[in-house]
């Protein structure tokens with residue numbers, strides 16, 4: 001499977017669609033275009049495809065087909081589980097427990113409920129990124145109706161003790177929702193041994209198409225719908241079923257389950273190789289959650305004094321796709337701190353990147369990545385050391401090819417520079433999100449160097465490390481964080 005010239009190490013964000021899955025989906029965009037509610041043969045063909053996919057998705061998590069509700073992905077499944085459970089159980093209580101490390105689709109569903117009179121307790125993971133079930137037990141109240149804890153972290157891959165948490169929920173008669181978006185298809189997820197009443201998973205994380213996923217609703221669990229319409233998917237997810245993608249998702253589940261062991265071994269060995277090489281070659285590197293059980297494919301690494309955003313921008317410029325991540329000790333509210341700052345983090349501060357491996361990666365990909373990481377970290381640190389409080393000039397580029405050519409030109413001339421990810425508001429534009437920060441004293445030389453290479457620049461500005469004002473959105477956010485902290489204290 002080829003991804004063009006890009007080396008893709010961001011499989012926790014999404015995965016390419018498996019070729020067999022594409023093949024299976026195609027007829028449903030063509031002759032088999034019926035809707036599942038039609039009484040015609042076209043309708044029957046689509047219904048058969050969807051019901052087969054339901055059996056396949058159910059088999060991945062050892063559930064019964066009627067316990068599978070197709071949705072548009074894990075975001076929707078999480079919203080349906082949390083808001084649907086809160087709505088159906090609000091007569092019993094209005095207290096929910098979750099963790100600060102959850103995905104935004106869980107956190108923001110909880111915040112929505114807070115605005116509607118529910119109380120949410122946010123427990124924090126420990127230094128390894130793990131949630132202590134004792135903290136959940138402490139947070140339980142008589143009016144607790146739901147616990148929502150992810151199976152494994154999308155940031156660090158740390159696997160949570162969900163069996164224990166689920167058992168605790170069961171003992172106390174509280175519903176347990178588990179977000180298995182990252183774990184399903186990567187490690188065994190078995191709803192017979194995992195006492196979850198609701199469990200979300202997503203197709204595009206396991207080599208299926210985007211825009212489709214499922215919510216497992218254990219037999220006997222009653223939740224309200226959040227959408228209203230013609231009653232498809234047992235009334236819990238009305239709307240015309242996306243037949244091609246549901247069918248593709250079903251096959252992706254079959255393939256994931258078939259290959260789960262072999263892929264797990266292969267990917268774990270690639271990740272171990274990556275982490276060993278990083279630790280032995282790059283000073284000040286730290287692997288998050290390395291002391292605990294993790295998913296095979298995710299590696300979350302911090303490099304002392306280096307912002308994850310800048311590192312990800314550097315790797316992007318050399319066609320390696322990773323995600324700037326947040327360390328496990330950082331949480332959803334810390335994400336708001338990913339600021340428009342143009343300078344590397346101060347010495348001692350850490351940024352994080354998340355590299356996530358797929359079965360199509362090879363050992364040579366890992367070697368190339370470590371080589372690039374080593375060089376990127378060295379250059380970013382060199383730049384930070386050379387510009388402790390002096391002005392810097394930031395060059396922006398109209399597209400990635402100009403940004404990449406500029407990076408190469410500056411490297412070849414051994415200039416002191418650092419890639420920086422553009423401020424949020426500029427990221428909205430379609431131009432390249434890679435900017436290069438240089439020492440202002442080198443500005444003229446770099447300007448003529450870029451000109452000599454025919455490299456187009458979109459803009460240039462000087463910045464000073466101390467001058468960044470906090471944006472209103474960010475200020476509001478921190479106020480909210482303070483309120484939550486006070487309430488939880």
Ligand code: PLP
Pocket residue numbers: 012013072073074075076103105150152153154179181182202203204212213
């Ligand atoms: N939950 C987790 C843990 C995720 O990693 C993601 C995707 O990044 C989601 C939920 C959202 O999934 P989807 O893209 O299917 O809506």
